[in-house]
Amino acid sequence: MEEIQTKIIKVDEKNLKEDLIKLGANVIKEGGLVAFPTETVYGLGANGLNEEAIEKIFIAKGRPQDNPLILHVASVKQVESLVESIPTEAKILMERFWPGPLTMIFKRSNLIPDMITAGLDTVAIRMPNNHIALELIKTSGVPIAAPSANTSGRPSPTLASHVIEDLNGKIDMIIDGGSTGIGVESTVLDVSGDVPTILRPGGITLEDLIKVIPKVEEDLSIIKDDKNIIPKSPGQKYRHYAPKADMVVFTGEVQNIVKAINEYTDKYISQGKKVGIMATEETKDEYKKGIIISVGSRKDKKTIAHNLFNTIRLFDEKKVDIILSEGVETFEIGTAIMNRLKKASGGNIKGV
Numbered sequence: 072m073e074e075i076q077t078k079i080i081k082v083d084e085k086n087l088k089e090d091l092i093k094l095g096a097n098v099i100k101e102g103g104l105v106a107f108p109t110e111t112v113y114g115l116g117a118n119g120l121n122e123e124a125i126e127k128i129f130i131a132k133g134r135p136q137d138n139p140l141i142l143h144v145a146s147v148k149q150v151e152s153l154v155e156s157i158p159t160e161a162k163i164l165m166e167r168f169w170p171g172p173l174t175m176i177f178k179r180s181n182l183i184p185d186m187i188t189a190g191l192d193t194v195a196i197r198m199p200n201n202h203i204a205l206e207l208i209k210t211s212g213v214p215i216a217a218p219s220a221n222t223s224g225r226p227s228p229t230l231a232s233h234v235i236e237d238l239n240g241k242i243d244m245i246i247d248g249g250s251t252g253i254g255v256e257s258t259v260l261d262v263s264g265d266v267p268t269i270l271r272p273g274g275i276t277l278e279d280l281i282k283v284i285p286k287v288e289e290d291l292s293i294i295k296d297d298k299n300i301i302p303k304s305p306g307q308k309y310r311h312y313a314p315k316a317d318m319v320v321f322t323g324e325v326q327n328i329v330k331a332i333n334e335y336t337d338k339y340i341s342q343g344k345k346v347g348i349m350a351t352e353e354t355k356d357e358y359k360k361g362i363i364i365s366v367g368s369r370k371d372k373k374t375i376a377h378n379l380f381n382t383i384r385l386f387d388e389k390k391v392d393i394i395l396s397e398g399v400e401t402f403e404i405g406t407a408i409m410n411r412l413k414k415a416s417g418g419n420i421k422g423v
């Protein structure tokens with residue numbers, strides 16, 4: 072692919088400069104690609120109604136064509152022309168959780184290019200909770216199609232430096248708005264059928280949702296560890312978020328996890344391997360060998376979500392051969408964390 076000059080601009084979310092946002096919006100209007108921060112991870116944005124611009128996203132990321140994109144909007148009004156109808160439950164959820172890390176899947180309207188939906192009859196839409204993102208969408212005047220701004224298969228970017236690492240020379244602009252808050256992607260909730268169904272766990276948890284609507288289901292591929300179940304969300308079927316190293320995730324009682332990781336560390340070191348240990352604040356002092364990085368606190372799992380992808384990238388920088396990671400319990404944001412760890416490790420989960 073031909074190298075292009077990637078313009079990098081710094082924007083302070085708390086002190087937005089209109090002219091800087093305009094620079095980004097002009098690139099979107101002209102059919103170019105702009106990476107921008109959201110409250111979850113960085114997105115790689117293009118005009119969501121321009122087929123040629125959308126195609127550039129797939130090329131820059133090396134993304135499989137059968138994986139549909141999320142449209143980002145800045146108002147509920149903007150959704151109306153993009154969908155067949157807005158179900159009552161979706162209205163309630165928008166009211167409660169937008170702007171925020173909740174993507175909803177609707178029956179699509181004819182306005183939407185086929186490339187966005189990968190030929191499906193549904194479309195994913197969300198309103199991000201980040202001033203830079205919202206102003207960029209408003210100023211562009213179009214819905215912005217944006218997958219996470221990483222090379223396909225790599226951990227999602229939570230810092231502009233991650234975007235630079237993956238996409239410098241391949242996209243027109245990167246808006247550096249600092250570290251993203253939540254750190255894992257939005258929850259993908261299908262509201263196009265009878266019962267709202269979580270297709271990808273994320274920033275808004277099942278526990279959050281059922282406080283607002285009576286019934287929410289989870290796609291079987293999230294609940295079951297069965298490789299024969301095909302996820303309803305195309306993106307969920309790929310290995311994803313993957314470090315360059317191999318990865319094993321240990322689940323069970325914390326003291327058993329620590330014991331197992333120490334044993335495996337000895338084993339791999341004796342085989343001449345460089346071992347990385349993804350520990351937590353509560354356990355990090357119980358490891359003596361290998362490269363130990365604490366990903367956050369078990370008592371505040373939001374810190375783990377926030378640091379997760381950056382920590383995986385750090386192990387790559389340190390060129391470890393294998394990452395031994397602690398697992399977390401699967402409730403609240405823990406469900407999204409374990410979903411990402413499962414994908415990052417290619418399903419290499421060991422119960423201990």
Ligand code: TXA
Binds near residue numbers: 141256
């Ligand atoms: O937090 C996020 O959602 C970030 C930020 C940038 O907004 N975006 C993001 O996009 O994670 P991406 O493309 O990396 O993941 C979108 C997921 C994929 O798993 C995709 O298959 C699924 O949403 N998806 C999109 N449209 C869909 C549809 N019509 N039906 C089912 N799944 C869909």
Ligand code: MG
Binds near residue numbers: 218219227
């Ligand atoms: Mg992604």
